[in-house]
Amino acid sequence: MPDYDVIVIGAGNGGLTASASLAKRGAKVLLLERHNLPGGCATSFIRGRFEFEVALHQLSGLGTPEQPGPLRGLLGQLAVLDKIEFTEEDTLYRTMVPGEFEVTLKADRTEIIAALKEKFPDEADAIDKFFDLVWEFCMQMVSIFFMRDPEASREKYPIYCKYAIKSSKEVLDDYFKSPFLKLAIASYWGYVGLPPSRLTFMDMAMLLWAYTEFKPFHIKGGSQALSNAILDTFIKAGGYPRFNCGAKKIIISDGKVKGVITETGEEITCDYVVSNASTISTYMEMLDEKYVPDDKLKMLGSRSVGPSGFTIYCGLDCEPQDLGIDVSTQFISLNTDIERQFASWRTFDRPEMCGMSCYDVADPDFSPAGACQVAVINLQFADHWLTIPPSQYADVKYRYAQALLDIVEKVYPGFGDALEEVDVSSPITHLRYLGHPGGGFYGFEKFAKDSNLFIPPTSGIDGLYFAGAWAGMAGFQPTLESGVSAAKAIYRKMNK
Numbered sequence: 001m002p003d004y005d006v007i008v009i010g011a012g013n014g015g016l017t018a019s020a021s022l023a024k025r026g027a028k029v030l031l032l033e034r035h036n037l038p039g040g041c042a043t044s045f046i047r048g049r050f051e052f053e054v055a056l057h058q059l060s061g062l063g064t065p066e067q068p069g070p071l072r073g074l075l076g077q078l079a080v081l082d083k084i085e086f087t088e089e090d091t092l093y094r095t096m097v098p099g100e101f102e103v104t105l106k107a108d109r110t111e112i113i114a115a116l117k118e119k120f121p122d123e124a125d126a127i128d129k130f131f132d133l134v135w136e137f138c139m140q141m142v143s144i145f146f147m148r149d150p151e152a153s154r155e156k157y158p159i160y161c162k163y164a165i166k167s168s169k170e171v172l173d174d175y176f177k178s179p180f181l182k183l184a185i186a187s188y189w190g191y192v193g194l195p196p197s198r199l200t201f202m203d204m205a206m207l208l209w210a211y212t213e214f215k216p217f218h219i220k221g222g223s224q225a226l227s228n229a230i231l232d233t234f235i236k237a238g239g240y241p242r243f244n245c246g247a248k249k250i251i252i253s254d255g256k257v258k259g260v261i262t263e264t265g266e267e268i269t270c271d272y273v274v275s276n277a278s279t280i281s282t283y284m285e286m287l288d289e290k291y292v293p294d295d296k297l298k299m300l301g302s303r304s305v306g307p308s309g310f311t312i313y314c315g316l317d318c319e320p321q322d323l324g325i326d327v328s329t330q331f332i333s334l335n336t337d338i339e340r341q342f343a344s345w346r347t348f349d350r351p352e353m354c355g356m357s358c359y360d361v362a363d364p365d366f367s368p369a370g371a372c373q374v375a376v377i378n379l380q381f382a383d384h385w386l387t388i389p390p391s392q393y394a395d396v397k398y399r400y401a402q403a404l405l406d407i408v409e410k411v412y413p414g415f416g417d418a419l420e421e422v423d424v425s426s427p428i429t430h431l432r433y434l435g436h437p438g439g440g441f442y443g444f445e446k447f448a449k450d451s452n453l454f455i456p457p458t459s460g461i462d463g464l465y466f467a468g469a470w471a472g473m474a475g476f477q478p479t480l481e482s483g484v485s486a487a488k489a490i491y492r493k494m495n496k
Ligand SMILES: Cc1cc2nc3c(=O)[nH]c(=O)nc-3n(C[C@H](O)[C@H](O)[C@H](O)COP(=O)(O)OP(=O)(O)OC[C@H]3O[C@@H](n4cnc5c(N)ncnc54)[C@H](O)[C@@H]3O)c2cc1C
Pocket: 009, 010, 011, 012, 013, 014, 015, 032, 033, 034, 035, 039, 040, 041, 042, 054, 055, 056, 057, 058, 059, 060, 245, 246, 247, 248, 276, 277, 278, 309, 311, 377, 430, 433, 434, 435, 436, 441, 442, 467, 468, 469, 470, 474, 475, 476, 477, 479, 480
């Protein structure tokens, strides 16, 4: 008898939902996490009187009790829905180019269209047509992938087949003239980490549609509260979590998973492993080379690591309204050239855009009374950060942070003076805490050819499964769902 049915490596979103789902179904599960707390990206940390949210800017897919999204059902099944409270944001975002343009898009299709038409009356017709296309496209996609229409065909779903892997840029250029309008509609590009020229229409449309239909949410207590709640379900279902305990090797025998060796050299046997670590470290470090299937090596060689990020966690000694902050999520760009903004993620050049989330707008109790919390973020790849000598790291980090704060100051004068606590994370920070190559928290870059449409979900090794951003889509909703999918696949196999 093995020590456990399943060992899950990593307690990020995917690892947590895989563990909890399997334990609830009666499997004997060990969860190994290298860090000292659950969540991976979905964590928080404390500085002064603030508990800073590490990652979550907007939770997608939850929906309201009246119009539930897929995540509401999933969290209900994991018995975590009653343990946490969510706060709905009524606005998708405000996009602005300081001094030139700004528009605020509510989380409502009619209001989005009205706001855009007011700013761009000459393009009113195109705006209507574009949103018809986005909604029709998403309805077709839902029928194919979520309702699993057995008769899906090119003839039945022509809009989906025509547009799915077109670049967003191509579609935006077909429909619109104003670069400000294109910027406003494509503002979620940073959530995938690809500029419109490389972002599939499928991803851009899904983000707009899903956040509008199911609304963006924050979590009371931050994403750490969600991670803790899933862990609680796991423990109550009889699961065994171990923190400060990394996995070093996956043991294979006769072509099958047989166990895991921890970083302290302990050998623990099992029939199945779910890895929430990156596929790169799972195949290249945890498995002996002879067991890695050739097609997986080719796959790893053909893909590129996605971006990490640079975040300034700001604790302010004032309420949001004292600075005029009245929208939770904002994108500030110094120009409309998204391609250039994307290119700057590989350099220390002065940043030309940032995202900004103020958690206290939707949830005034998020921070202590009289204070609020803002995360200012710009994505960054890790390569140039890895070239900095340790002696210069702090200096480079704080100069880059100041350049981002200068952007915020253009829109909210006095922001810098209101700072009470500040901490900064760079790609190096994410690399250290997550252990992922390049500190990537979106996994691989999500070009069309690398999307889930073309990458087989199986590991090629009997008993090995993946959950998380490196084996599918990134973001809270997809990674939470990926763990449940891995658990279902294992459960089916266990009960064959
Ligand atoms: C700053 C930031 C902002 C973000 N904003 C949003 C947002 O607004 N909306 C959204 O949907 N998504 C957002 N994301 C992305 C989202 O947080 C991630 O895509 C998602 O949380 C990744 O989950 P995961 O399951 O892949 O696991 P991860 O969070 O990557 O965690 C993996 C876990 O595995 C552990 N691990 C790795 N190797 C080992 C090993 N050998 N042994 C044991 N443990 C190991 C790590 O310690 C870690 O805990 C953001 C992320 C960040 C960092």
